[in-house]
Amino acid sequence: MSLFELRDVSHFYRGVTRAALAGVTLDVERGSLLALLGPNGSGKSTLLRVMLGELEASSGSVMYAGRPSNERSRREVASEIAFVPQAESMAFPMTVRKLVEMGRYPHTGILGRMGSADREAVDLAMERAGVADLGGRSMGNLSGGERQRVRIARALAQQPKILVLDEPTAALDLHFAMETFELMSELTEEGSFTVVVATHNLNLAARYATQLILLCSGRIEASGLPSEVITAENIQRVYRWPVVVTSPADLGPRKGAPQVTPLSLGPDHKGR
Ligand code: ADP
Numbered sequence: 001m002s003l004f005e006l007r008d009v010s011h012f013y014r015g016v017t018r019a020a021l022a023g024v025t026l027d028v029e030r031g032s033l034l035a036l037l038g039p040n041g042s043g044k045s046t047l048l049r050v051m052l053g054e055l056e057a058s059s060g061s062v063m064y065a066g067r068p069s070n071e072r073s074r075r076e077v078a079s080e081i082a083f084v085p086q087a088e089s090m091a092f093p094m095t096v097r098k099l100v101e102m103g104r105y106p107h108t109g110i111l112g113r114m115g116s117a118d119r120e121a122v123d124l125a126m127e128r129a130g131v132a133d134l135g136g137r138s139m140g141n142l143s144g145g146e147r148q149r150v151r152i153a154r155a156l157a158q159q160p161k162i163l164v165l166d167e168p169t170a171a172l173d174l175h176f177a178m179e180t181f182e183l184m185s186e187l188t189e190e191g192s193f194t195v196v197v198a199t200h201n202l203n204l205a206a207r208y209a210t211q212l213i214l215l216c217s218g219r220i221e222a223s224g225l226p227s228e229v230i231t232a233e234n235i236q237r238v239y240r241w242p243v244v245v246t247s248p249a250d251l252g253p254r255k256g257a258p259q260v261t262p263l264s265l266g267p268d269h270k271g272r
């Protein structure tokens, strides 16, 4: 049984005639690292929110663990699925450790006390996300990349079974983008933890993800293994830019993954 089963799912935002999602059918297997690709506005965030049950599908069905997702309680979702949204504003300044501790709320309740198991989960999450040294700092004066890692730590502190991230590496430098993909991959390696990530990082997705979905205008343009989805034809069509796709042999353990290089058009190119 798949963890998530979406069948012919469409979503229309209120007052918008164009579908943000149109006829999306997909299965997410437990233990997979699913990367959601697609240009800006292609429906990635909408699809994540429909999977999470934050948005209701306008038509079609969304099942989670064999049950319609709208039959799940908030508490059930919160204890199993951690979501790192694309961006969020903080209502008031808070220390890094306090923010990561918020990840424990589904377990302790908002007014609940942090026990030793909670503190351990927070320590471990901060360690794994590379923010153990930032505990006493205020969220307000961190760099964008540091803040992003703290939000990943908060999600891990929740000790979820599923981690859903919306463009987690957008603000991260090469080192931390790599660490984030290595971490997502490590989490899924023993087979029961599932990661769903929307990303613009085609090359890292091609190396680390076990399943790719390429969205364009709310529709699935391609899905499957990296070698099936990351082809020059698919990428050019969806991103409207010429590319070459190669399979470098020296990328470490994930050698052979398709890698995209966009072509420069040069001075002779007139308009597109
Ligand atoms: P992506 O995450 O791939 O950039 P989104 O899922 O955010 O794409 O958006 C898909 C489409 O839905 C876009 O056309 C976007 O403008 C539209 N959209 C997103 N959020 C809303 C909203 N709250 N109200 C109306 N339209 C929205």
Ligand code: MG
Pocket (backbone or CB within 6 Å): 044, 045, 046, 086, 166
């Ligand atoms: Mg988005």
